[in-house]
Amino acid sequence: MKRFTISVFFAGLLAGGWMLAYQGPSTGPGGTSGQGKMRFRVLYTSAHLPPEAQKVLTSAHGGFAVDLRPGKGETYFSLPGAGIIQISSDLKSTRLLDTAPEMKNTNLHNTTIWQAADGGTFLTFPGNQASRVFTTTVDGKLVHTLSPPDGAGDLGSPVANDYFRGRGNFVPTDTDQLDGILYVATGYSNLDFVLTARILGTNPFRAAWHDLAFGGKGTGAGQFGTGHGVTVPPGLKRIDVADRPNSEIDRFTRHGHYLSTLRMPLGSFPCDIYYLGKYAVVGSLHGPDRGKGAPIYILEGDTLISTVMPKEELGLKNFQHIHNAVLRELGGKRYIIAQAWNPGDFAILEQVSN
Numbered sequence: 001m002k003r004f005t006i007s008v009f010f011a012g013l014l015a016g017g018w019m020l021a022y023q024g025p026s027t028g029p030g031g032t033s034g035q036g037k038m039r040f041r042v043l044y045t046s047a048h049l050p051p052e053a054q055k056v057l058t059s060a061h062g063g064f065a066v067d068l069r070p071g072k073g074e075t076y077f078s079l080p081g082a083g084i085i086q087i088s089s090d091l092k093s094t095r096l097l098d099t100a101p102e103m104k105n106t107n108l109h110n111t112t113i114w115q116a117a118d119g120g121t122f123l124t125f126p127g128n129q130a131s132r133v134f135t136t137t138v139d140g141k142l143v144h145t146l147s148p149p150d151g152a153g154d155l156g157s158p159v160a161n162d163y164f165r166g167r168g169n170f171v172p173t174d175t176d177q178l179d180g181i182l183y184v185a186t187g188y189s190n191l192d193f194v195l196t197a198r199i200l201g202t203n204p205f206r207a208a209w210h211d212l213a214f215g216g217k218g219t220g221a222g223q224f225g226t227g228h229g230v231t232v233p234p235g236l237k238r239i240d241v242a243d244r245p246n247s248e249i250d251r252f253t254r255h256g257h258y259l260s261t262l263r264m265p266l267g268s269f270p271c272d273i274y275y276l277g278k279y280a281v282v283g284s285l286h287g288p289d290r291g292k293g294a295p296i297y298i299l300e301g302d303t304l305i306s307t308v309m310p311k312e313e314l315g316l317k318n319f320q321h322i323h324n325a326v327l328r329e330l331g332g333k334r335y336i337i338a339q340a341w342n343p344g345d346f347a348i349l350e351q352v353s354n
Contacts, residue, residue: 032352033313038298038306040336042314043350049085050096056081060344063110063174063272063324064337065123067138068234075326075337076123076138078108079344084123084140091328091335091348097140106130110229110272110324113138114177116202126172128188133172133197135205144205146182146197155195156211156256163191174230174272176239178254181210183239187227192217194227194241194256214256215241222250222258229272229324242270244285249273262302268295276327281336283325294322296338310338310347318345 032039046057056079064077073089083099108125115121122143124135133146148170155161164170171188182197193215200206215224225245232239238259239252249262249270264270269285280299287295293311297304310319323341327334336349 031314033310034298034306034308034352036305037351038308038334039352040308040314040349041352042316042347043335044091044348045316046346048348049094049346050082052096053079053082053085053094057346058343059107060339060346061107061109061128061323061341062125063229063339064274064326065111065113066326066328067113067121069115069121073328073330074138075328076111076113077324077339078103078111078125080105080107080129084136087337087348090330091337099140100134100136100142102130102132102145103127103134103136103142108134109172110174112174112176116199117180118202120202122202122205124175124177124182126175126184128171128173131170131172133175133182133184135207143202144207146207146209149195149209153209154211155209155213157193157213159216160191160193160195160213173226173228176230176232178232178237178239181212181254182207183230183232185227185230185241187224187244190217192224192227194230194239194252212256214252214258219246221261222252224250229270231273231275233275240273242272242282244269244271249282264297265295265304268297270297271323272325274326276329276334279327279334281325281327283322283338285321285323285341293320296322296325296336298327308336308349310340310349314347314349316340316345316347318343319347 032041067074075087078084083104084097106129109128135144149164151165173187174185180199184195193213196210196212197207198210224243227241228244229242237254241250247264251259267288270282282297284294296308298306310316319340321341325338334351
């Protein structure tokens with residue numbers, strides 16, 4: 001059995017709360033997975049996380065956001081019962097941020113990081129259990145809570161308006177931001193639209209539901225089986241929605257007009273897509289062969305170039321289902337940060353040099 005080592009040091013007070021940082025090698029099982037230049041090995045396992053996070057890791061049901069500002073690179077996610085976790089820019093340490101109780105004690109289904117027009121940087125979390133969308137500073141301070149639509153305002157779609165007038169459930173699964181608009185997927189609800197909210201100000205933070213909604217359940221162009229993840233590709237004014245059971249990524253203009261569909265392998269159930277330069281990574285709830293655990297797909301452009309199998313080939317037994325994955329680049333080498341679901345787990349994978 002391999003030995004996992006981890007060192008602990010006290011990091012002090014930040015934003016009014018204690019944070020513990022964890023660093024050091026916690027290398028996982030041997031072996032590599034993937035093809036060509038995109039082959040990976042396990043660099044860190046869940047032993048890399050703070051003890052409070054390890055205790056609740058099996059309930060993981062969320063996703064990651066990477067701070068792409070120059071000189072940054074930290075990655076953020078949340079675990080119910082632990083709160084917001086920050087992974088250092090060099091991936092070597094993790095720490096818990098002081099988290100408001102209403103966020104700490106519920107599931108935050110994904111994470112996005114974005115910059116406001118005034119230069120402020122914020123994290124936004126869809127609370128699928130709480131039926132709320134929470135926004136914090138990068139230190140974890142809660143600055144805004146977006147409540148469900150009350151049915152009185154115009155959401156930009158008669159279907160969505162009628163749904164909330166009839167007290168339909170609001171279950172946000174992901175968010176992203178573009179030009180002062182939050183795009184909110186609702187794939188776990190009967191509505192399954194992407195709703196939008198306009199950011200009215202950031203000091204103090206104010207937001208309100210906007211009159212733009214698109215999608216809806218179905219198999220037609222621009223419809224979702226489950227609109228699970230929402231992504232704004234860097235540098236583009238485009239909205240990509242991971243349509244899980246239809247095994248595709250649907251693409252829309254910022255005004256909600258359907259553009260095209262990126263087909264993923266049939267049966268792959270893509271949860272989200274994350275872009276880094278010319279590459280993209282897609283974590284999948286299932287694989288075409290469910291006996292092998294779920295894959296992580298790596299695309300160059302829109303072409304699939306590598307399939308990483310964490311459970312079958314890297315020995316990460318809890319990675320039967322993958323809920324989210326992001327791609328990092330450090331020192332000319334790429335890394336995948338991935339989260340499993342049911343049971344939850346965590347790993348960081350390192351690209352293997354050819």
